[in-house]
Amino acid sequence: MVKAMLGLIKSATGTALLKGKPLTQQLSQVAYVPQRSQIDWDYPITVWNVAMMGCTLQTGLFRRPSRQSRELVKAALQRVGMYENRDHSLSNLSGGQQQRVFLARALAQEAELLILDEPFNGVDQKTESIMFDIFRELKAQSKILFVISHDLSETLDNYDQLLLLNKRVIAQGARHEVMTKDNLLAAYDAPVWSIAP
Structure with a gap:
């Protein structure tokens, strides 16, 4: 479903809209946090570089990140409690820490819509608490969160x-x-x- 919404695969019917316009025409306003199973955790990349990917649309793929982009990434990593780990390899982190890094990437993008696919799978209580605090902050900023979950627990009260x-x-x-x-x-x-x- 998410891949169809983002135009990565052809949808059988329908079109996903954001503020009345096709989502595929405003992908710069969409941040995506994939399922943990969709990521190659052995890829040699640092926490900082993963979070900086959220600014790629602003800076360009092969350009040096701007001061503003670096400040956005620093703030995002601080918000999720991962700034101190910025030089660590993603593969050396716990599942909860990895998920917080991908949330930081989404925050650095400053998108209107955040799509999170099974964000609580394999995370610890600390990460879950941080994520729900951030979700509340994003709601207060009128951001839209689309969270895919199979969890039928009390966390559903947060939506x-x-x-x-x-x-x-x-x-x-x-x-x-x-x-x-x-x-x-x-x-x-x-x-x-x-x-x-």
Whole structure:
């Protein structure tokens, strides 16, 4: 779904819009944090260079980063608690630290829409707490967050709107409207137990 939204694969039907315009026409306003499984963690790159990738659209691929870009990256890494690790190799970090680095990359981009694909998989409590604090800050800045998750836990309370999918839209709205017994049965084709009210 995310790849279709971003125009990386052809969509069977429909178009993703951001503020009334096709998303594919304003990709500079979209920051993407991929699933951990989609990243080559052995690639020899530093924390600083990963975060600096968020400024590539501003500076250009082969140009030296501007002072403004360096300040954006520094602030983003500080915000996620990874500035002290800026010279470390990405492959030497824990899963939570790696995820925070990719969030810093998205923050450095200063996009209007952040798409996060399974951002809480394999992260520790500290990282989860930092991420939700940042999500609240971004909401206060009127940024749009699109978080893909299979987690049916209490973390769903942190989102304004939910979209329940299984090859089609099952339900959309507030948690109490979406996370009903009937909707979950339709989505998972089996009863789902232990869902908090």
